Amino acid sequence: xxxxLTGPVTSSSDIMLECRGVCKRFGALAAVDGIDFTVARGExxxxxxxxxxxKTTFFDLISGLTPTTEGDIRxxxxxIVGLAPHRLIHLGLARTFQLNSAFxxxxxxxxxxxxxxxxxxxxxxSALVAGSDKxxxxxxxxxxxxxxxxxxxxxxxxxLARKRLMIATALVNEPDILxxxxxxxxxxxxxxxxxxxxxxxxxxxxxxxVFIEHVMHFLTSVADRAMIMHQxxxxxxxxPTGLASDRTVAEVYLGSAxxxxxx
Ligand SMILES: Nc1ncnc2c1ncn2[C@@H]1O[C@H](COP(=O)(O)OP(=O)(O)O)[C@@H](O)[C@H]1O
Ligand SMILES: [Mg+2]
Numbered sequence: 001x002x003x004x005l006t007g008p009v010t011s012s013s014d015i016m017l018e019c020r021g022v023c024k025r026f027g028a029l030a031a032v033d034g035i036d037f038t039v040a041r042g043e044x045x046x047x048x049x050x051x052x053x054x055k056t057t058f059f060d061l062i063s064g065l066t067p068t069t070e071g072d073i074r075x076x077x078x079x080i081v082g083l084a085p086h087r088l089i090h091l092g093l094a095r096t097f098q099l100n101s102a103f104x105x106x107x108x109x110x111x112x113x114x115x116x117x118x119x120x121x122x123x124x125x126s127a128l129v130a131g132s133d134k135x136x137x138x139x140x141x142x143x144x145x146x147x148x149x150x151x152x153x154x155x156x157x158x159x160l161a162r163k164r165l166m167i168a169t170a171l172v173n174e175p176d177i178l179x180x181x182x183x184x185x186x187x188x189x190x191x192x193x194x195x196x197x198x199x200x201x202x203x204x205x206x207x208x209x210v211f212i213e214h215v216m217h218f219l220t221s222v223a224d225r226a227m228i229m230h231q232x233x234x235x236x237x238x239x240p241t242g243l244a245s246d247r248t249v250a251e252v253y254l255g256s257a258x259x260x261x262x263x
Contacts, residue, residue, distance in 0.1 A: 013076070014041045016177045016208045017062065017093075022071030024057050024232075031057040033232030035071075039177070044199070044209045046223030046240065048216070050252060053229040055212045056098055059179055063095045064088050076176065089119040092176035096166040098185060098212075104155035108146055108165055111154050112137040115169035140168045144198070160191045167198070178202070180211040184218050196221045216243070228252070 017039040024032040032054045039045055047055050060066035062073060064085040073081050075093055083091075102111050116133045141147045144164045149157045154165060163183060170178055183199075184192045192215060199222040202209060213219050219226060220240040228236035228243070230252045236243065243249055 015039070015074075016041050016043075016076055017210070018072075018074040019062070020072040022058070022061055022073060023069045024054075024061055024066060025069045030232045032061060035229075035232075035234055037227065037234070037237075039208060039210055041208055042206050043225065044203050044207075044223050045211075045225045045227060046219035047210065047212045047227045047229060048214065048219055048243075049229035049235075054232040055229055056181055058229070059095060059181055059212065063093065063179060086118070089173055089175070092174075093179070094119070094170035094173055094175035094177075095179035096170050096181060096183065098181040102154035102162065102165055102169070105153060107151050108154055108157060108161075109137060109141060109150040111165060112140050112146075112168050112172050116140075116172045119173035136172055140172045143171070144168045159186060160194065163187065163195065164198070171202075175207075177208040177210070180209065180213075182212055182214065184213060184215055192218055 015038060017037070019035055019037040022032055022035045022037070023030060035058060047058070049055055057066065061068050061071075064080070064083050064087070068081055071081075072079065075088070075091055078091065080088060080091070080093075103114065106114065113129060113133060116136050117129045120133065141150050144167060146161060146164055146168060149161050149165075154162065157165070167178075167180070167183070170180075184195050187195065196218060199209070199211075199218075203222070209222075211219075211222070220243070223240050225238065226236065226240040226243055227234055228249050235248045235252060236246055
């Protein structure tokens with residue numbers, strides 16, 4: 001990417017994201033409690049853990065939505081603590097949200113176009129739409145199988161298409177790293193398979209992805225690595241295949257959704 005945007009890159013340019021001792025406290029609650037987390041270029045990492053573990057808060061810290069209490073976060077070597085979300089989009093970090101977020105009254109095409117004109121890597125942040133933005137938006141409609149919904153209002157399309165739309169609005173700005181918060185929440189098993197295929201396509205293109213997901217079948221099908229959080233801390237960071245036999249992970253999931261049930 002453009003070196004003028006990233007500033008000096010530290011030793012390994014293959015490290016996309018590096019978090020050291022990241023903490024977020026809400027009063028007495030340590031929602032994120034000293035997380036160390038590194039993501040290499042092209043890696044796909046799935047974050048799991050029970051409700052309230054701190055997963056979304058961790059994403060909010062990385063994406064600049066919530067200020068950190070403590071810790072260091074680097075995006076491709078650049079310290080990004082304190083940068084606003086739109087700055088991070090321009091630096092190559094895009095994210096989606098747990099709940100479907102779109103401009104409901106706008107069409108699918110317009111949603112992608114607006115995301116592009118504000119988040120574009122060079123000269124973004126303006127309401128002025130360039131011809132190249134329209135082309136990028138049309139390309140994204142095709143890429144994510146959204147052409148049939150292009151002129152429909154975002155509120156009116158099926159949930160699977162809404163999930164794809166969120167991915168489209170993130171991808172249209174050509175991010176270097178994509179963060180997805182529960183991308184398949186609320187989808188049926190066949191829809192989840194459809195999303196697994198989409199993720200594998202992005203992965204084959206070399207996209208670096210970090211996603212949060214409860215659905216273990218999705219996590220183990222898509223991720224190169226799994227990180228499991230509990231009470232703001234990392235209790236597992238390693239191969240997804242090792243999850244089923246890890247005692248701490250099993251204990252944490254016991255009585256909740258359960259690894260077996262959601263597999
Ligand atoms: N803005 C906030 N103010 C106070 N507590 C919060 C806030 N956001 C999240 N929390 C708390 O932080 C903990 C982690 O929440 P969250 O990151 O949403 O968990 P997860 O995404 O793993 O389900 C929860 O106990 C939640 O209630
Ligand atoms: Mg969450």
